[in-house]
Amino acid sequence: MPKATHAAATPPGTEPLNTGETREEAQLKGDSVASIVNDTVITDYDLRQRVALYLATSNAHPTAEGLKGIREQVLRQLETERIELLEAQKNNITVSAADVDKAIDNILKDNHLTLEQLTGMLARSHVQLATMRSQIASQIAWSKTVQQQYGDRIDISDEEVKDQLQRLAEGRNKPHFLVAEIFQAVDNPEDDPKVLKSMQDLEEQLRSGASFGELARQFSQNPTAASGGDMGVVVQGQLPKELDQALSNMRPGALSEPIRSSGGYYILLLRARQEGEGTDIAKQPDPPVNAHPDALPLDRILLPIGPKPPQDLRDKVIAFANELRTHIQSCNRLDEAIKGMKGAVFMSLGTMRLADLSPQIREALAQTGPGETTMPFQSSAGIELIVRCDKGPPPRQEVFKLPTKDEIEQQLFEQRMAVLSRQYLRDLRRDANIEKPGQPLGPRKSSDASE
Structure with missing residues (x-):
């Protein structure tokens, strides 16, 4: 079983890797223990922070029973990360702060957020930015560990690239x-x-x-x-x-x-x-579209939160509405889909004259095309989405x-690395010792290897 070791002081410009405290250190500090992985402690604080990070960034709204399942999933993931980080530490792997910054920049771009918006959202959920940085650093460290172990052993031949190009051409x-x-x-x-x-x-x-x-x-x-x-x-x-x-x-x-x-x-x-x-997509006909209709068939989705909700609740509901919006393809069977969502209210408005709608809804619809859904907006009833049920031209595909050959070579390399990464982690899991509070420390049974 790999033993816990004390990491040296983090060099300037290097991201600290959370390989945990020893059980003795945790006991001296009075930290409560969620799990012990190869003699290093995952504290209840670590677990609470990661659960809070998940809830703050995922738009999930679990029930009490669902939250219990999420805690179990997050703890299993933390245990896996600890196994990976201890292996990275053994192989003298380091992660630069710049690498983590770059990964966070990509997350911000994907979610159309500024760093200030992200840190504000995390702070309202009582999550330290360091928790997110730690998770990202863990992923980078494991990737570098696998790369160090196997990267030089993977040889993608010209023949393999040629064969793959031939299959794609066919x-x-x-x-x-x-x-x-x-x-x-x-x-x-x-x-x-x-x-x-x-x-x-x-x-x-x-x-x-x-x-x-x-x-x-x-x-x-x-x-x-x-x-x-x-x-x-x-x-x-x-x-x-x-x-x-x-x-x-x-x-x-x-x-x-x-x-x-x-x-x-x-x-x-x-x-x-x-x-x-x-x-030949260019020859696909476009049905005529009335760019300035006087009336539109509309559906309404309401997420009730009251007229003056707390800022953190408002932000979470808007984030949920934005995610929901990406899954709405049309009004077809939309009522059935919404009925299964806790707290969401569906209303078919029928064909509405634009002159009869509130200025707020008219403004939202002005930025929306046929078959599309408005951006979320707040009304006195809550957060709303309005769906246009008229049909536009089929989406251009x-x-x-x-x-290119270089792209094919990179794809084949990444596929090979993914297989080796899973095998590497499987072997580390098999040899890992994991103790839950109240359980004796000992090698894990093979039937528990995926937890």
Whole structure:
């Protein structure tokens, strides 16, 4: 079993890695213990901070029972991160503060936030920015550890690149999918029910409005977690049969159920669908659209919070509404989808004359096209979304272009690294000792390896 070691003082410009206290140090400080990993302590404070970070950034609104499940998921993730960080420490891996800054900049761009808005949102949830930086540093450290161990051993030959280009060329007229993933490994058959339950819990959170990218960053076990689960573009037939079949039956914006495939379970998000290279999109006719209608068929979604809600509640509900907005494709069966969401109220307004609407709604609709949903706005009743139920032209779909040789080589390298990363972590988990409070310390049973 790897033993806890004291890290040297963090050099200037280097991000500290949270490899934890020893149990003796935690006992002296009076810290309560959530878990002990290879003789290093994960404190209840660590766990509370990470749960709060998840709730602040994911738009999740769990019930009391759901929160219990989230705590269990977060603790398992913290245990995995601690195993990874101890291995990084053993291999003298360091992470620069600039690397963490760059990752945070990417998160800000993806979520259209400033750093001040992010820190304010975290502060209102009593989360230290250091908690987010620690999580990001853990991901970078593990990536660098795997790279150090295996990077020089991976040789992508010209023949492999040529073969992949040939396969893509043969499928250039097939549909291509822009996909994001959440993956959790099944290291032993006995773990299958627990991993499936974990993924079903994540699916429930996603369908309740949680951010896919944030859940991927928090809980996915593939290297794509660092980029919010983004896999890039895949061609029909490129993924394993069960994943390919699911994608073929999905519409853009749709979320899959947990899918059992090689190595574990996947949840897929289809961000966009690209037609094959032979598709003549330019000849697709556009139906006539009345750019300035006098009346519109509308649906309304209300998230009641009262006229003067606390700022942190208002921010969370608006964030939830923004996430919900990205999943609304049309008014078709929208009422059924909204009924399953706690606290959301659906109203079909029918065809409304614009002159009869409030100035606030007219202003929101002025920025909205046929079939689209307004940005969230606050009324005296709460946070609202208005959906235009008129039909516009079909969305323009991008046409697939063959990637370059360099892009193919990078894709093949990342795929090989992902497999080696999972194998590496599986071996470390198998040898890890994890103790929960009240349990004796000892090697974990193989059936617990995925927790």
